[in-house]
Amino acid sequence: MPIEPRTIVETSGPPAAEAGGVLTIDLAAIAANWRALSERAAPAECGAVVKADGYGLGLEPVARTLRAAGCRTFFVAQLAEGRRLRMHDRESAIYVLNGLLPGTAAAYAAHDLRPVLGSVAEVNEWIAFRASADWRGGAAMHVDTGMNRLGLTFREAAALAERDVAVRAGVDLLMSHFAVSEDAAHPLNARQMGLFRDLRALYPGLRASLANSSGIFLGPDAHHDLVRPGVALYGANPTPGHANPMRACVRLEARVVQVRAVTEGDTVGYGAAWTARRPSRIAVVAAGYADGFLRSAGATDRRREGADATVAGRRCLVAGRISMDLLAIDVTDCDEGVPRRGDLVTLIDDDIGIDQVADRAGTIAYEILTSLGRRYARVYRK
Numbered sequence: 001m002p003i004e005p006r007t008i009v010e011t012s013g014p015p016a017a018e019a020g021g022v023l024t025i026d027l028a029a030i031a032a033n034w035r036a037l038s039e040r041a042a043p044a045e046c047g048a049v050v051k052a053d054g055y056g057l058g059l060e061p062v063a064r065t066l067r068a069a070g071c072r073t074f075f076v077a078q079l080a081e082g083r084r085l086r087m088h089d090r091e092s093a094i095y096v097l098n099g100l101l102p103g104t105a106a107a108y109a110a111h112d113l114r115p116v117l118g119s120v121a122e123v124n125e126w127i128a129f130r131a132s133a134d135w136r137g138g139a140a141m142h143v144d145t146g147m148n149r150l151g152l153t154f155r156e157a158a159a160l161a162e163r164d165v166a167v168r169a170g171v172d173l174l175m176s177h178f179a180v181s182e183d184a185a186h187p188l189n190a191r192q193m194g195l196f197r198d199l200r201a202l203y204p205g206l207r208a209s210l211a212n213s214s215g216i217f218l219g220p221d222a223h224h225d226l227v228r229p230g231v232a233l234y235g236a237n238p239t240p241g242h243a244n245p246m247r248a249c250v251r252l253e254a255r256v257v258q259v260r261a262v263t264e265g266d267t268v269g270y271g272a273a274w275t276a277r278r279p280s281r282i283a284v285v286a287a288g289y290a291d292g293f294l295r296s297a298g299a300t301d302r303r304r305e306g307a308d309a310t311v312a313g314r315r316c317l318v319a320g321r322i323s324m325d326l327l328a329i330d331v332t333d334c335d336e337g338v339p340r341r342g343d344l345v346t347l348i349d350d351d352i353g354i355d356q357v358a359d360r361a362g363t364i365a366y367e368i369l370t371s372l373g374r375r376y377a378r379v380y381r382k
């Protein structure tokens with residue numbers, strides 16, 4: 001369906017007619033997803049995780065949209081991302097999840113960013129900086145409850161609680177992170193929630209945040225004061241195995257460079273890995289793994305079901321390996337003369353969702369989103 005020009009708010013990248021593909025990002029859907037998560041989490045506050053360039057969809061347009069929807073607390077992974085976000089948003093609270101790298105405390109203060117302190121060493125460095133620079137800005141303290149990635153151990157957090165360290169470090173948020181919240185029945189969820197409750201008791205009065213996207217769907221016991229959704233904002237299903245409650249936000253179309261005929265027994269693409277089982281028509285389109293269309297979504301004789309594409313309303317399959325800049329689609333079942341050189345075929349939309357693309361590529365929607373290429377014509381619509 002063509003996009004009404006009045007709904008386009010921003011474009012970037014090459015002109016659509018010259019680009020190998022057109023990536024359309026539906027900002028209204030991102031806002032609607034935030035509002036839906038916000039309602040589900042209420043009375044807890046709903047923040048937003050916009051790390052990795054807003055999960056690949058563009059930090060500035062995504063954050064601007066979320067701010068307009070009512071979001072006031074943002075999480076990024078790295079200091080540079082926080083600095084970039086701060087240039088466009090002078091008011092929101094911005095937490096940096098990867099924490100404090102040695103010697104960077106002054107940069108946090110300069111941009112009014114809040115480190116998520118993930119070890120005793122980071123807590124001590126932040127306290128020393130705050131004292132020497134007379135900085136009053138806040139920070140989060142991340143305590144591990146079972147992920148074993150970042151965070152103080154429970155014992156360390158308990159020991160610091162006795163020394164009133166949270167006040168000296170300006171900690172305004174107690175945080176932990178689920179390891180397996182997308183699997184609601186996994187026993188680790190209950191264990192993490194129990195540990196986090198105990199942890200809160202050691203820090204009475206401190207705001208607390210535990211839930212990512214899927215964690216929000218574990219129910220009110222997971223919500224605490226602030227939830228931190230990322231991937232669900234961008235349309236991925238936070239409840240695998242159940243209907244996706246989120247709206248799709250991404251549409252990817254790629255340009256047909258040429259259509260060629262192959263005879264039965266011919267192979268298509270690198271590795272000669274896919275053999276035509278009948279006289280076939282193959283559409284070669286200008287998107288490849290360098291555009292984030294992962295090579296693992298290709299098809300071979302052993303595994304015929306690679307990624308799907310929609311060509312003039314008909315579902316087709318990728319044929320053969322995905323190249324760096326191109327991929328091939330078996331369009332034999334399309335009407336005669338369809339598609340034509342220059343047409344767009346659809347690789348991701350409401351029907352071919354990011355979770356399905358991920359599944360065919362043997363990965364997760366997070367990786368599909370954050371891999372979306374930089375060579376597409378990008379169209380932001382409201």
Ligand SMILES: *Cc1c(COP(=O)(O)O)cnc(C)c1O
Pocket residue numbers: 049051097177211212213214228229230231232
């Ligand atoms: C990335 C991240 C999130 C967001 O997770 P989603 O599963 O994308 O909702 C929340 N908290 C932390 C600590 C993270 O690293």
